[in-house]
Amino acid sequence: MTTQSANNTDTTKSEVARIVILVILLALVATLGGAVIGQTLQRFERGPLHLSADTVGTMGIILGIPAYIQPFLGAGSDLFPILGYRRRSYFVIGYLIELIGYVAMARVQHLTYYSLISILLIIGFGGTLVAMSLNAVMVRIGNSTGLFGTMLSLQSFVPYLLGLTIAASIQAHSAQYWSIEKCALIVAALLALRIPMAFLIPERAITHRKMADEHKQQRILADKVQNDANRRSLGNALRAPGLWVLLGYIFYLILTPGINIQLYYFEKGYLLFNDYTIGLLVRWSSAGVLAGLLFFAALSRYITVRTLVWGAFLMDCASYPAWYFMHGLWAARIILLVTGFFGILYGMFLNTLAARATPKGLEGTIYSLIAAAIALAGNLSNKLGTFLYDYFGPANHHSIIHGWNMSLAVGFAFTLFGFVFIPFLPHWTRSKLRLSAGKEIEKEELADQN
Numbered sequence: 001m002t003t004q005s006a007n008n009t010d011t012t013k014s015e016v017a018r019i020v021i022l023v024i025l026l027a028l029v030a031t032l033g034g035a036v037i038g039q040t041l042q043r044f045e046r047g048p049l050h051l052s053a054d055t056v057g058t059m060g061i062i063l064g065i066p067a068y069i070q071p072f073l074g075a076g077s078d079l080f081p082i083l084g085y086r087r088r089s090y091f092v093i094g095y096l097i098e099l100i101g102y103v104a105m106a107r108v109q110h111l112t113y114y115s116l117i118s119i120l121l122i123i124g125f126g127g128t129l130v131a132m133s134l135n136a137v138m139v140r141i142g143n144s145t146g147l148f149g150t151m152l153s154l155q156s157f158v159p160y161l162l163g164l165t166i167a168a169s170i171q172a173h174s175a176q177y178w179s180i181e182k183c184a185l186i187v188a189a190l191l192a193l194r195i196p197m198a199f200l201i202p203e204r205a206i207t208h209r210k211m212a213d214e215h216k217q218q219r220i221l222a223d224k225v226q227n228d229a230n231r232r233s234l235g236n237a238l239r240a241p242g243l244w245v246l247l248g249y250i251f252y253l254i255l256t257p258g259i260n261i262q263l264y265y266f267e268k269g270y271l272l273f274n275d276y277t278i279g280l281l282v283r284w285s286s287a288g289v290l291a292g293l294l295f296f297a298a299l300s301r302y303i304t305v306r307t308l309v310w311g312a313f314l315m316d317c318a319s320y321p322a323w324y325f326m327h328g329l330w331a332a333r334i335i336l337l338v339t340g341f342f343g344i345l346y347g348m349f350l351n352t353l354a355a356r357a358t359p360k361g362l363e364g365t366i367y368s369l370i371a372a373a374i375a376l377a378g379n380l381s382n383k384l385g386t387f388l389y390d391y392f393g394p395a396n397h398h399s400i401i402h403g404w405n406m407s408l409a410v411g412f413a414f415t416l417f418g419f420v421f422i423p424f425l426p427h428w429t430r431s432k433l434r435l436s437a438g439k440e441i442e443k444e445e446l447a448d449q450n
């Protein structure tokens with residue numbers, strides 16, 4: 001769905017280097033923060049708050065609200081710069097909001113279900129602004145160089161590399177010994193470290209100061225022309241049926257019943273793993289993900305668009321049967337290794353497909369639209385998965401293993417129906433061109449849109 005615009009400038013090696021460094025640093029700090037508070041938050045929800053798996057699934061849908069509105073935030077970033085910047089300003093504002101949320105979590109006395117949701121919504125809104133800004137820059141540079149898949153792999157590689165080494169130990173230790181208030185303060189300190197990284201975002205300020213009157217008028221006119229072009233491009237993109245079919249395809253594959261939430265309940269209730277063991281199991285899933293990321297990073301520029309479409313569908317189908325064999329510690333290790341490998345490839349394929357569908361100059365809007373659909377589908381997926389688990393399991397006086405197996409069976413059948421979208425996808429999604437042939441793919445997208 002790529003369109004030509006005034007943003008069609010050549011990407012320099014310096015811009016690529018800066019965004020790569022930014023991705024690495026952000027992923028490093030985010031992973032440490034997630035390791036500190038992630039499982040501790042799960043423990044708090046399951047322990048003091050006594051939330052069921054289905055309630056946690058409902059909570060996830062509510063907490064996804066900031067992600068659902070990110071197309072509007074992205075449109076604001078594309079069309080209305082703040083202090084002369086379309087990405088940096090939104091990036092900094094997002095981190096400040098996140099910081100406020102974690103400080104509030106650490107300071108509120110006697111966290112309740114509703115106060116926790118309120119604080120997590122604040123944190124989610126800030127995180128959405130940060131993610132939207134970073135994704136927009138990655139898509140712009142990645143599509144023009146064919147390196148989006150590589151950058152996406154790098155963004156995930158760092159967390160899982162740390163998960164394989166120190167992050168798993170940090171997660172296990174914090175979940176076992178630290179309070180949620182202490183974890184929130186540590187994460188707040190880590191967030192403060194990330195704010196100055198905004199200067200790594202490769203972006204020219206939109207400013208008219210220190211210019212001669214003639215040049216100032218020319219710059220103002222150029223900026224107006226750019227905004228008008230972006231608005232026309234946005235209208236054309238939203239009227240293209242192919243974008244909505246592709247959006248529906250991605251949404252459906254993500255919507256298929258998830259197992260992320262009930263996996264924790266299954267490990268605790270049926271496999272009888274403690275929090276420390278569950279934390280250490282992260283190393284095995286991280287090893288599988290790392291292998292998948294290395295595989296994708298090495299081959300991403302040589303994969304065709306058609307491979308992205310079919311690969312995502314087939315890997316989604318294959319994931320469900322694997323979980324049937326999770327009946328012990330070693331089985332859990334092997335299955336987490338295998339599902340980690342194919343699961344990350346599935347995610348890389350869908351996100352790369354979303355990036356290819358994003359027009360130039362509208363990286364904040366269209367990619368955010370698809371990201372919002374992914375977020376909504378992901379939360380509904382978790383809710384659907386936990387509903388199936390509770391319906392066929394403990395909530396209706398069945399065994400835990402019965403609920404687990406039935407949720408997997410229904411999930412597999414649900415996924416198979418995703419095939420019906422494929423014949424109606426835009427013509428460019430059938431392309432045999434490699435992703436490295438970015439210009440040629442753009443021509444096919446333009447011809448299909450026209």
